[in-house]
Amino acid sequence: xxxxxxxxxxxxxxxxxxxxxxxxxxxxxxxxxxxxxxxxxxxxxxxxxxxxxxxxxxxxxxxxxxxxxxxxxxxxxxxxxxxxxxxxxxxxxxxxxxxxxxxxxxxxxxxxxxxxxxxxxxxxxxxxxxxxxxxxxxxxxxxxxxxxxxxxxxxxxxxxxxxxxxxxxxxxxxxxxxxxxxxxxxxxxxxxxxxxxxxxxxxxxxxxxxxxxxxxxxxxxxxxxxxxxxxxxxxxxxxxxxxxxxxxxxxxxxxxxxxxxxxxxxxxxxxxxxxxxxxxxxxxxxxxxxxxxxxxxxxxxxxxxxxxxxxxxxxxxxxxxxxxxxxxxxxxxxxxxxxxxxxxxxxxxxxxxxxxxxxxxxxxxxxxxxxxxxxxxxxxx
Amino acid sequence: xxxxxxxxxxxxxxxxxxxxxxxxxxxxxxxxxxxxxxxxxxxxxxxxxxxxxxxxxxxxxxxxxxxxxxxxxxxxxxxxxxxxxxxxxxxxxxxxxxxxxxxxxxxxxxxxxxxxxxxxxxxxxxxxxxxxxxxxxxxxxxxxxxxxxxxxxxxxxxxxxxxxxxxxxxxxxxxxxxxxxxxxxxxxxxxxxxxxxxxxxxxxxxxxxxxxxxxxxxxxxxxxxxxxxxxxxxxxxxxxxxxxxxxxxxxxxxxxxxxxxxxxxxxxxxxxxxxxxxxxxxxxxxxxxxxxxxxxxxxxxxxxxxxxxxxxxxxxxxxxxxxxxxxxxxxxxxxxxxxxxxxxxxxxxxxxxxxxxxxxxxxxxxxxxxxxxxxxxxxxx
Numbered sequence: 001x002x003x004x005x006x007x008x009x010x011x012x013x014x015x016x017x018x019x020x021x022x023x024x025x026x027x028x029x030x031x032x033x034x035x036x037x038x039x040x041x042x043x044x045x046x047x048x049x050x051x052x053x054x055x056x057x058x059x060x061x062x063x064x065x066x067x068x069x070x071x072x073x074x075x076x077x078x079x080x081x082x083x084x085x086x087x088x089x090x091x092x093x094x095x096x097x098x099x100x101x102x103x104x105x106x107x108x109x110x111x112x113x114x115x116x117x118x119x120x121x122x123x124x125x126x127x128x129x130x131x132x133x134x135x136x137x138x139x140x141x142x143x144x145x146x147x148x149x150x151x152x153x154x155x156x157x158x159x160x161x162x163x164x165x166x167x168x169x170x171x172x173x174x175x176x177x178x179x180x181x182x183x184x185x186x187x188x189x190x191x192x193x194x195x196x197x198x199x200x201x202x203x204x205x206x207x208x209x210x211x212x213x214x215x216x217x218x219x220x221x222x223x224x225x226x227x228x229x230x231x232x233x234x235x236x237x238x239x240x241x242x243x244x245x246x247x248x249x250x251x252x253x254x255x256x257x258x259x260x261x262x263x264x265x266x267x268x269x270x271x272x273x274x275x276x277x278x279x280x281x282x283x284x285x286x287x288x289x290x291x292x293x294x295x296x297x298x299x300x301x302x303x304x305x306x307x308x309x310x311x312x313x314x315x316x317x318x319x320x321x322x323x324x325x326x327x328x329x330x331x332x333x334x335x336x337x338x339x340x341x342x343x344x345x346x347x348x349x350x351x352x353x354x355x356x357x358x359x360x361x362x363x364x365x366x367x368x369x370x371x372x373x374x375x376x377x378x379x380x381x
Numbered sequence: 382x383x384x385x386x387x388x389x390x391x392x393x394x395x396x397x398x399x400x401x402x403x404x405x406x407x408x409x410x411x412x413x414x415x416x417x418x419x420x421x422x423x424x425x426x427x428x429x430x431x432x433x434x435x436x437x438x439x440x441x442x443x444x445x446x447x448x449x450x451x452x453x454x455x456x457x458x459x460x461x462x463x464x465x466x467x468x469x470x471x472x473x474x475x476x477x478x479x480x481x482x483x484x485x486x487x488x489x490x491x492x493x494x495x496x497x498x499x500x501x502x503x504x505x506x507x508x509x510x511x512x513x514x515x516x517x518x519x520x521x522x523x524x525x526x527x528x529x530x531x532x533x534x535x536x537x538x539x540x541x542x543x544x545x546x547x548x549x550x551x552x553x554x555x556x557x558x559x560x561x562x563x564x565x566x567x568x569x570x571x572x573x574x575x576x577x578x579x580x581x582x583x584x585x586x587x588x589x590x591x592x593x594x595x596x597x598x599x600x601x602x603x604x605x606x607x608x609x610x611x612x613x614x615x616x617x618x619x620x621x622x623x624x625x626x627x628x629x630x631x632x633x634x635x636x637x638x639x640x641x642x643x644x645x646x647x648x649x650x651x652x653x654x655x656x657x658x659x660x661x662x663x664x665x666x667x668x669x670x671x672x673x674x675x676x677x678x679x680x681x682x683x684x685x686x687x688x689x690x691x692x693x694x695x696x697x698x699x700x701x702x703x704x705x706x707x708x709x710x711x712x713x714x715x716x717x718x719x720x721x722x723x724x725x726x727x728x729x730x731x732x733x734x735x736x737x738x739x740x741x742x743x744x745x746x747x748x749x750x751x752x753x754x755x756x757x758x759x760x761x762x
Binding site: 001056058060075077089092093230231235368371 | 382433434437438439441444445450451452453454455456457458459460466469470473474476477478479611612613614615616617629632743749751752
């Protein structure tokens with residue numbers, strides 16, 4: 001298997017762009033990534049576009065307008081994990097020797113649904129009965145608070161950290177710092193989760209260019225290496241389950257660490273799927289950033305803040321950068337590339353050499369996600 | 382790059398299943414392919430599901446109900462080419478060494494849209510002005526008839542052949558033979574194309590299991606090898622173009638023949654994307670089955686009929702087997718696997734050793750398709 005490098009990364013500021021068509025969201029991200037890679041677009045052999053609700057041929061619709069035509073283009077859908085899975089497919093294509101240089105795109109326009117609830121499949125009967133994402137995570141939060149002595153204040157600290165980081169990120173959708181009191185006073189969504197515990201909906205696009213080692217070497221750009229790229233689906237078990245445990249994330253993380261030949265203690269910075277404040281708490285444990293039950297301690301120690309021992313979501317995460325579903329995974333990888341290069345200004349994690357991105361999406365059968373994708377990048381030069 | 386083999390293939394009869402959820406369409410196809418492969422489902426390392434309009438996590442929704450959980454699952458969208466592109470992705474994963482055994486699924490339920498026009502993206506301004514698929518192919522037909530002396534009767538012969546073959550195929554949606562007169566008397570859709578010149582809409586699912594050479598050898602099933610798997614996107618050119626030429630198909634075919642190390646003269650049987658009768662005419666030329674302009678001669682000679690020198694669409698093709706968009710590519714590959722194994726009964730192409738499948742989908746900027754996928758299979762034992 002060939003080593004894979006990240007050559008270029010770019011994104012548009014996430015937000016609400018009701019007047020821009022999907023292709024006009026994706027285009028500047030794609031152009032930015034190619035420019036950042038420092039190669040002509042004709043050097044790109046294939047493109048993989050992640051979108052969950054962008055409609056047919058989203059990648060083609062974006063790329064035709066910048067003259068990237070006549071190459072293999074595939075669109076990858078894996079709910080929230082769509083563009084991370086597109087990155088994984090591109091990584092397979094490059095590491096497996098099918099292509100030398102590939103473009104990865106994530107693009108989503110949620111404002112086309114008019115805000116609020118996203119369209120759902122009729123056979124998703126649990127959702128039909130009220131098991132929406134906020135309801136699901138509210139139950140998990142309640143149980144975690146009960147089992148592990150997590151306080152409502154500690155939970156709010158996750159949202160405060162996200163918004164504080166987001167305020168430093170020009171690409172974030174929400175850039176206003178908030179206080180614990182503001183979280184606790186924001187309107188109730190699904191008890192105990194309040195508005196500021198939940199990520200916003202919006203639009204966005206992010207893109208990366210990856211390549212094989214010989215191309216990276218030829219270009220003098222052996223800089224950011226992909227140490228691991230892993231994808232899994234949930235087990236969708238019925239019956240009793242411990243809802244405070246994020247099983248799919250823990251399992252995918254183990255596979256990622258094994259592939260990378262590292263442990264969680266080697267991770268310097270992480271972007272995790274904080275769709276709700278409680279989610280980040282559970283992912284601390286699933287990703288091995290602390291022992292099971294110790295997430296509240298991590299919060300009290302501010303270990304995951306900028307300046308802490310393992311900053312998590314320096315971009316502001318889904319809670320502040322925003323969560324245009326299919327674009328999120330690519331945005332995490334863009335942030336991580338920039339972090340490892342030391343290009344993130346006020347939100348820079350000092351000395352970051354290994355970064356992990358984690359995104360998991362699509363609740364099926366209640367607790368289990370449809371797809372979890374974990375990628376690990378390393379600064380090698 | 383490792384050689385890849387087809388181990389198993391299955392599909393459900395295409396048709397209209399308004400009362401069955403998407404997962405209930407895909408499930409029997411997946412189970413059938415795994416049984417046909419003769420392996421336990423636990424041997425499958427990853428799954429790739431092609432769907433164009435099946436909604437989020439279509440593959441996961443199908444596979445969770447047969448206990449195929451905890452493996453990498455990705456959904457691939459490329460309009461009509463979706464499940465052929467999913468096959469291509471699976472082929473990359475296996476040939477590149479990432480997985481040994483992969484399931485490919487194609488599934489689509491068009492009856493959920495209530496029949497008639499399919500949902501379109503708002504930025505598809507050409508469609509908004511009337512440039513729908515039937516309109517587009519009607520223009521191509523008119524021009525081809527003018528340039529190449531193709532008669533309306535010859536065009537009808539394509540539909541007659543499709544329905545004649547479909548009548549022999551228990552998996553076809555339309556199984557009633559028709560006459561040239563019936564085609565010419567069927568109601569006008571877009572002049573000169575009439576109802577029987579157009580494929581029906583419907584629901585369907587098809588699945589395959591593929592594996593690397595050492596797995597195939599271990600199982601004693603080195604039987605059907607993938608000689609080539611190619612994917613490309615259109616050039617989406619503006620201005621004057623020769624609309625009688627299927628450029629993307631010709632270009633993708635050249636790449637496929639080069640990868641397979643064969644020429645069109647080596648193909649014994651083909652499944653091509655006959656969404657409209659005129660399409661098959663153009664693909665004869667694009668795929669090199671005859672010289673440009675000679676398709677009418679091929680029709681007169683009945684060369685592409687069962688028993689002819691190169692039978693095309695023995696399954697009945699899109700015109701008779703049906704065209705549940707995302708399921709079509711996989712269905713073509715299932716038919717081809719069965720043909721090369723000699724398992725297709727009355728519609729068997731005698732002595733078929735090399736088979737080509739061709740699917741192209743998603744009109745963008747008028748003539749150019751978003752994705753064309755060509756796979757070439759060979760009987761090796």
